[in-house]
Amino acid sequence: MSTNSNVVSIHLEDNIGTITINYPPVNALGQVVRQGLKQSIEQLNSDSRCKVIVIQCVGRTFIAGADIREFGSTPLEPFLPDVVNDIEACPKPVIASLFGTTLGGGLEVALACHYRVALATGLVGLPEVNLGLIPGAGGTQRLMRIIGVKSALEMITSGKHCSVHSLESSGLFDAIFSTSSDEPVSELAALTHTFAKQLISCDQLEVNPVGQRIVDTNDINWDDVKSAIIKKARGRIAPLVAFDIIKSTHLLTVSEGMNVERDEFVKLLKSEQSAALRHAFAAEKMASKIVSAPQTTQAEPMDVQCIGVIGGGTMGVGIATAALSAGLSVVLIEQTEIAAKTAATNIEKIIQGNVKSGRMNVNVAESCLNRLTTSENKQNLSQCQLIIEAIFEDINVKKELFAELSEICDGNTLFASNTSYLNLNEIAQSVSHPERFVGMHFFSPAHIMKLLEVIRTDHSSDVAIATAMFVAKKLKKIAVLVNVCFGFAGNRMFSRHGREIQQILLEGASIEQIDSALTHWGMAMGPLSVQDLAGIDIGCKARASKPLPGHDPGYFRPSTLMFENNRLGRKTKLGFYRYDEAGKAHSDPEAEKLIRAESAKLGIKQKSFTDDEIVHRALFALISEGLQLYNEGIVQRLSDIDVIWMNGYGFPRYRGGPMFQAQQLGKETVISELLKLQTEYGELIWPDVNYDIPQ
């Protein structure tokens, strides 16, 4: 017998009723799926021919969670907690057949089943905290009854996707299947069917609902666990809520616990943090989409298997490592054989470090290193489909290099520059086919940082852009497409933000107060500590390539003063802070004295700031510059700016990015605040912006 709906279908064979979900892209639990699951369980339960039920999915994954697109609209019945309770209450054994990424509500469905089987390559997790939520369909109650309170707390409060393999002995799975089949999902279906048949042949048809198991809390020290969670949460509230629920409900029944869980889930769904984190998720998905003119078809990316990297410094090594880790071949070019060897050694060190920390297995590491060629001979680049330049920031040297590459490589090779601020339109002129030239601005360390700005020059073809975005995805980067301007989107805003911080310093706030106000608000690091870490000379040299703004006498004066006094940051053990032998930062009255003397020289009246005032000014500088970037068409959408700031500049994800903050404040408030700042400091610093943020 088989019953079909487009989304959830039933097939009955060998007394096994198989429920198949087919709801692309990730089989999320939209209303149609919940309804289909509920009806299918009821139908198979009342069919006397069915002895065992299997829940499986087709496509790329078992259920990857609740349907995020439904959050924010009125929930429609049946509700997920009721559906999972129906599954658990079914008197016939229900088996969940897992592959891909079984996440959130998807794992909650699986936890309510009486058996779970999985492909060894799969991942499972309760990532709700990443959306500012907690599991809302029994996850806080059932997981601890299977894998223990401590492991459940770790999984729920971290939101991590865990490999099936790492949970082999956790009790979560009744069978784990490895397969080398070209069609692993069909193979899994067959293996699950055999598993179900065995239950029938062994007459193992009694069910043992997870919800009736007792929670073992022997190994838990609640206070220690709570302190660790607070530390890791860094301002996010959901992990703490999950902890409190588990602590307060572990002795209750599942149904009592689920009532508490549901109340807290609903509260969090309405919280600002969840709105911000859901915005972050959607904004990142959106950033990878290229806006094209109506009625035009999206360009197909070129196939890239081998990447050339020119320059074996920190950036080149990071880019090469990211490409190797993504399964690509790399040809890395340095000026001398010795420099090329040093780069190879540095790449090997990073890869071996990954093996040591368990992030990479030995065979994968070996394969990565086998795909690396280092050389001082640029002719070796002719086999590459994409060449990324990562040499020092000198426009003439870069132009010469690309002219030379145009001779070596055929007309199909894509060229990219990793410059952080040089004019890519000018560099493009030195390439024989400027349409195949783009910017790919990685962030340091390039093998770790997620953000990648892909820069479209005036000449870049759609294929070149599509290929750069496609390679970015392969490298597991979050790519944002931007147009050419000084510093592109990220560094231009960083510079505007830095200017405001320096002005606040000159107006009387102390170095420590600025850093502490912003880190308490959630920034990963204080802006002045960042300067010390990056090296104060780097910014000073970059600014020296442009004339100083005559209308802004205080423009980066504190940094310039540090530079002139050889206080270059951590590398000279003196910068905005003083660093001891162990690298610990201390406040330094000398640095403050230099700044106060400069304020007096510039005639800047001193005042005291509250932490909120510091955050407000720093945030509004970002909002103002972000609006200008949008108005000028440098970014495709405002949310792209949020993606850049959250992934490249330590902006707290739970605050959704500067433009999300602007949206939360509302158009009127933002305009009136910007006008106030314009009145006080002039329109050259706070220019008029066309505020057209969709609400």
Ligand code: 3H9
């Ligand atoms: C939850 O479950 C709450 C419950 O506890 C309680 C409820 C009462 N819904 O990332 P990709 C879309 S909270 C709808 O590019 P990948 C995504 O937008 C939820 N759509 O692919 C994209 O669409 P498009 C807990 C979703 O292979 C497409 O799928 N679950 C959802 O790199 C492909 O996505 C999560 O938080 C969704 N839940 O990664 C999982 N998920 O093509 C969040 C994805 O139109 N999702 N889409 O741009 C992920 O982590 C990744 O998307 C996943 C696939 C690992 C699944």
